[in-house]
Amino acid sequence: MNAWVALWDRRESPISLALVRILVATALLVDLLPLGPLGLVEAVFAPAPLGLGHLDGRPNAHELYGVLEPSSATALWALLCAALAAFGAGLFTRASGLVALFLYAQLALVLPLADRGIDMAFRNALLLLSLAPSGHALGIDARRATGSWIGHASAPAWGRQLMVVQLVVIYFLAGVQKVGLAWWPAGDWSALWLVLQDPAVARFPGGDVPYRITQFTTLSTVVFEWSAGLLPLAFLYRYRQKALGTAFRNVWVAAGVALHLGIAVTMNLGIFPWGMLALYPAFFHPDELRAAASRVRTLCTARST
Amino acid sequence: MPRLRALLITLALVVYGIAAAPIPPSVKKHEVFSESGRDELRRWVEVLHGVGVETSVKELGGQVLAVGQPLTKARQKLLSPFSPLLRLTGTGQRWGLFAYPDTRPQALVVECEVGDRWRTLFRAGDPEHDWASSRLRHRRIRGVWDGVARRKKPGRAYEALVDRIAAWVEAEEPDCGDVRVSFERSHATAPGVAPDPVRTLHERVREAAP
Numbered sequence: 001m002n003a004w005v006a007l008w009d010r011r012e013s014p015i016s017l018a019l020v021r022i023l024v025a026t027a028l029l030v031d032l033l034p035l036g037p038l039g040l041v042e043a044v045f046a047p048a049p050l051g052l053g054h055l056d057g058r059p060n061a062h063e064l065y066g067v068l069e070p071s072s073a074t075a076l077w078a079l080l081c082a083a084l085a086a087f088g089a090g091l092f093t094r095a096s097g098l099v100a101l102f103l104y105a106q107l108a109l110v111l112p113l114a115d116r117g118i119d120m121a122f123r124n125a126l127l128l129l130s131l132a133p134s135g136h137a138l139g140i141d142a143r144r145a146t147g148s149w150i151g152h153a154s155a156p157a158w159g160r161q162l163m164v165v166q167l168v169v170i171y172f173l174a175g176v177q178k179v180g181l182a183w184w185p186a187g188d189w190s191a192l193w194l195v196l197q198d199p200a201v202a203r204f205p206g207g208d209v210p211y212r213i214t215q216f217t218t219l220s221t222v223v224f225e226w227s228a229g230l231l232p233l234a235f236l237y238r239y240r241q242k243a244l245g246t247a248f249r250n251v252w253v254a255a256g257v258a259l260h261l262g263i264a265v266t267m268n269l270g271i272f273p274w275g276m277l278a279l280y281p282a283f284f285h286p287d288e289l290r291a292a293a294s295r296v297r298t299l300c301t302a303r304s305t
Numbered sequence: 306m307p308r309l310r311a312l313l314i315t316l317a318l319v320v321y322g323i324a325a326a327p328i329p330p331s332v333k334k335h336e337v338f339s340e341s342g343r344d345e346l347r348r349w350v351e352v353l354h355g356v357g358v359e360t361s362v363k364e365l366g367g368q369v370l371a372v373g374q375p376l377t378k379a380r381q382k383l384l385s386p387f388s389p390l391l392r393l394t395g396t397g398q399r400w401g402l403f404a405y406p407d408t409r410p411q412a413l414v415v416e417c418e419v420g421d422r423w424r425t426l427f428r429a430g431d432p433e434h435d436w437a438s439s440r441l442r443h444r445r446i447r448g449v450w451d452g453v454a455r456r457k458k459p460g461r462a463y464e465a466l467v468d469r470i471a472a473w474v475e476a477e478e479p480d481c482g483d484v485r486v487s488f489e490r491s492h493a494t495a496p497g498v499a500p501d502p503v504r505t506l507h508e509r510v511r512e513a514a515p
Contacts (some may be wrong), residue, residue, distance in 0.1 A: 008314050009307040035445075043469055044445045050463040061439055063393075105395025108473055113452040114445035115395075117402065123395040157312060164316070169325050173400040180405035183350045190495045191406045195491035198410035199430025200451040206430075211496050270444025304347045 007161070013286035014155040017136035019088065020163060021097075021129045023278035025088025028104075028122055031271040032081055044114050045107045046073035053111035064106045073110075075102060087126075090139010097130030118272045124166055125279060132159020163282035170232050170276075171256075175225025183222055189215040196266060203268050217262065224255050253283050320387050325398035328380055339368045339455055340490075344408045404510030409487040411454035411506065413441060415418075417474050417481035424481070426474065428489070437473055454488045459507045471511035482513040 013071060036040045047055045047062070050070040055062050064076065080103040085190035086096035104123055108115040133155040135141040142151025182194055195213040198204040237245025257280070260273035280287065336342055345367075346362045359397035360368075384391065391397055415436065426436035434470055440446060447465050453459040471484040489507035492500035 003312040004315075005307050007503055008311045029481045035443075038440050038441060038443065040440060040446065048461075048465060052469065056460050071381075100484040103396055105393060108395050109392075111445075111449065111462065114448040116444065116448060117400060120395065120399065124397075127394050127396055142352075156310075156463045158310065162314065164318075169321075169398060170400045171324055173327055173398070174402045177404045180345060181352065182406045186352045187348060189494055191403065193495065194406035194408060196402055197409055197491070199412035199428075200410060200447060200454075200493075202430060268442055268447075270445075272444075 002213070006139040008156075008158045010157040010161070011154045012157040013290070014133050014136040014152060014159075015138065015150070015289055016281050016284055017132055017163070018139060018142070018151070019281040020092070020125070021033050021090070021134040022088050022138060022161075023281065024122060024125050024129065024275075025084045027271050027275045027278045028100075029081060029088070030153060030274075032077065032084070032195065033192050035077065037200070041077045041180055042070075043284060044074045045110055047110050052114075055110065061111055062106065065110070072120070073107075076107060080107065080270050081102060087130075090135045090137075090143075093135025093139060093141050097126055097134075099115055101126040101130060116161075116270075116272070118270070118275045121166075121170060121212050121279070122275060124263060126250040128159055128162055128166070132156070133164070134159060145240040160282050163279065164231070164235065167279055167282065168228050171225045171228035175222060175228065178222060178225070183218060187198060189218040192218045192221070201267050203266055209266070220255070221259065224252070224259060253280060256280065320384070321396075321398050323380060323383050324391070325400075326376075328376045328378055329373060329401070329433075330377070330399055332370060332377055334370060335457055337369050340492070341405065341407050341455065342366070342407045345405055353443075398444075406493075407455070408493050409455070409490055410493055411451070411490045412451045414487050414489055414505075415441070415470055415474070416485040416487075417478060418481055418483040423485060425483075426478070437470075437477075440473070450488075454490075454507070463507065464509070467509045467511060469514070475514065484511045484513070486511075 035044065042050045043052050045051060047065055047070050049054050055065060064072075068076075076182075080100060083096045083100035083103060086092060087100055103125060107194045108119060133152070136145075137151035138149060139151070143149050145290075146152060178191070180191065182191035183189070193211055194212060196202045196207065198207055204218075217246060233247065234245040234248040234252070237248075237300070251271065257277065260277050262267060263303065264273040284292075337346075343362055343366075346365050350360055350362055350365055371514055378393075391427045410429070413427065414425065414429075415427040416423040416425050420425075425431075425434045427438060428434040429442070441450075442446070449462050453463045467484075467486045470486055474481050474484045486510065488506045490504045490506050494502075
């Protein structure tokens with residue numbers, strides 16, 4: 001019991017979590033802002049007759065559109081973008097994060113077909129980042145409180161720890177649920193070959209990617225996702241200063257980056273690959289990020305002299 | 306305070322842990338016995354036959370429904386005290402990315418009538434017909450047509466999308482008359498396996514304004 005309480009009572013610099021906050025807000029803005037110039041805001045976020053979604057027939061379907069007209073969609077979208085910008089800048093971080101979360105969730109109810117897994121991952125992250133001290137570093141709130149953009153030296157670490165749990169759950173469950181035979185030897189590891197034939201998602205459907213390569217990447221994807229289940233052990237080792245844990249984590253993260261870059265190149269899944277990568281700084285202890293930044297600075301200084 | 310925090314985190318882990326149970330969000334008969342679903346069941350029947358278990362597509366599909374539906378309902382019941390919070394925050398734990406690769410993928414096709422023939426404006430995945438592709442392939446709009454294409458009845462969102470596409474064509478393509486929207490369903494197979502012929506589904510025509 002005491003160990004469990006102590007686990008969630010650790011403290012560390014909030015820099016890793018603040019970095020996730022900035023990247024999540026940026027990725028969401030990159031996703032949402034183009035809807036305006038494309039003329040899709042009302043199509044996606046307004047109920048009928050203005051938009052594609054329907055709210056009738058569902059009791060208590062919508063808090064906001066229960067009192068607002070469908071024509072408010074553009075104002076709600078603008079408010080969501082403003083809240084996200086404030087959240088990313090670390091301005092009234094908790095309040096702006098919770099406002100953004102509420103609006104994002106409400107707008108998602110209008111047209112559930114347009115709301116994908118990455119949207120749920122982002123909302124989970126927004127909730128966590130709003131409740132945890134993600135605004136204690138790298139933002140306006142931090143600057144006002146401490147006089148420095150770096151912000152507080154120490155804050156509770158549970159937010160980052162839960163973010164790692166969330167990432168483990170996402171990847172491990174994505175692996176566990178790959179029960180389609182095409183992901184396994186009985187299906188000749190043909191899953192990614194089939195996915196790359198799908199004109200809805202493939203960037204180059206019917207392209208000339210060799211079958212053997214898609215088989216290898218299918219196997220790699222399954223191994224990568226299932227091995228996410230070992231990450232908690234790796235973190236446990238890390239806390240005990242064992243190099244093996246850090247090495248496993250580093251290899252796993254490198255594989256994750258490669259997987260998402262591969263998805264970005266071969267598939268048209270919008271912000272999914274970038275959105276997932278936005279959560280990756282949570283894998284690193286703030287001291288590791290500081291050390292990496294210091295190494296980069298040293299390298300830059302050496303090159304300029 | 307640390308104890309209260311640990312308690313709240315434990316509660317959150319339990320609730321989201323139940324939500325994360327690897328059970329599909331819904332198990333519906335039309336999905337299990339869709340063309341893609343039957344392809345998958347057929348492959349499982351062959352695998353099970355190889356290890357001495359005799360079953361059929363119909364029997365196995367029935368078992369999937371018999372096991373999956375009560376599990377889905379049980380999870381819904383367990384989560385019901387927390388569902389207002391989950392709904393208000395839009396949070397949850399459903400992470401099945403390409404769990405079953407679609408062997409019957411569909412491509413949205415938009416055509417318009419020019420004179421007495423149909424001109425293809427957009428076909429998903431076809432770089433030569435990419436009219437309005439930044440809108441039609443936007444992940445949120447793709448979700449509308451890719452999500453409904455495999456249903457028996459594509460639903461109101463699809464009908465509204467067709468209306469919207471017709472309005473875009475009318476505004477941007479003055480030479481066009483009627484607008485036709487449909488899906489081309491292909492058959493994805495491993496190399497060397499002959500695919501079924503391409504079929505057209507859910508065809509809708511919107512007449513041009515007089």
